[in-house]
Amino acid sequence: MSKPVIATTSLAGCFGCHMSLLDIDERILKLVDLVEFNKSPIDDIKRFTKPVDVGLIEGGCCNSENVAVLRSFRKNCKVLVSVGECAVMGGLPALRNSIPLKECLEEAYLNSPTVDPGSGIIPNDEDLPIILDKVYPCHEVVKIDYFLPGCPPSADLIWEAVTALVEGRPLNLTYDMIKFD
């Protein structure tokens, strides 16, 4: 029987959730026995090459590329999991959500103390993804099946969730596993 297939991505995140996944320490050897990785920064597979059972999403959506990647994950994965505060609620990137986008861009690219006065421009190359008006939690863009809060979620929570999903058993959550920071 072929192993369950996992894919992962980091959208508007900091890779901290991927680091937390690696924090499972020696259990990573068990993970390699248990599952096969497809598209993921961990194995550097860039495109889906087969149907995936579980997609782990780090980060919310702050630009058009994040939305496109998230939609391709929804299309190619049976089950999608929002991993970490940014995927679940936008996280720290969403601090900009109550500030108008124009103001954010002007502050960063025109008025910031490190910009040579008068020489700043707001990046507008057509090859750049278009920035969204707000940072969106993943479930406000596509359907998400499960949520793992935490900044980042602990390695124990990620391990418990991934193994429960691939083994098809119910999640055994302890108090220490659910944290929002």
Place this chain on the structure above:
Amino acid sequence: MSEIRFTIDGKACLAERGQTIVEAAKANGVYIPVLCNYEALKPVGSCRICTVRVAGRYMASCTQPVTEGMAVENTAPDLEDMRKSLIEMLFVEGNHFCPSCEKSGNCELQALGYRYKMMVPRFPYLWPGRALLAGSPLLMLERNRCVQCLRCVRGITSKAGRKVFAAVERGPHVTIEIDPKLAAKLSEEEARRAMDICPVGAILRKEKGFALPIGQRKFDHTPIGSDIEKGTGR
């Protein structure tokens, strides 16, 4: 002392006359979640987290006195889910970035989220943009985290008995303001009390953030209410 007999989820309990359901439950080792209710303050019943059911009717157990023979439902699954939805509503109605919040680990709203295993709120986020008040020397008021419990309004007064905090407007527009003159005169001790009385990270002591390391904070390992359930909450 005249005693009243009542039950919570079928458990026989005793209450003193005039006790609210929340107080009596606590005395009997039963936790009913509260948020706007606070020790010695007169209850206002504004958050509804403490809602229980008696004879099919819903009531705020922090304001409702116990009566003889009352059969209180506290942990029925639909009640618990309704409370959870109220907690979720508070999370989407403000900006709760727990990873960067000074109150994280000691916050009652967050602790309720943990106790109720909130993995994600069921409602869309609103992203309010309420102005931060940082004018007083010792305190900061981050109103995007305020849950409008009015604990500060009720509990923090000047020596002459004047309110340091006030609620202006009503309903969804209610906003907490600080009296700048009174706030300027707050002592260290009073400022600390103001921070402690706020269940969330809306009232903060300036220059005192992140004092306790992760792992040693109030709700890092013990769920909110477990002191009451262990019978040490009296």
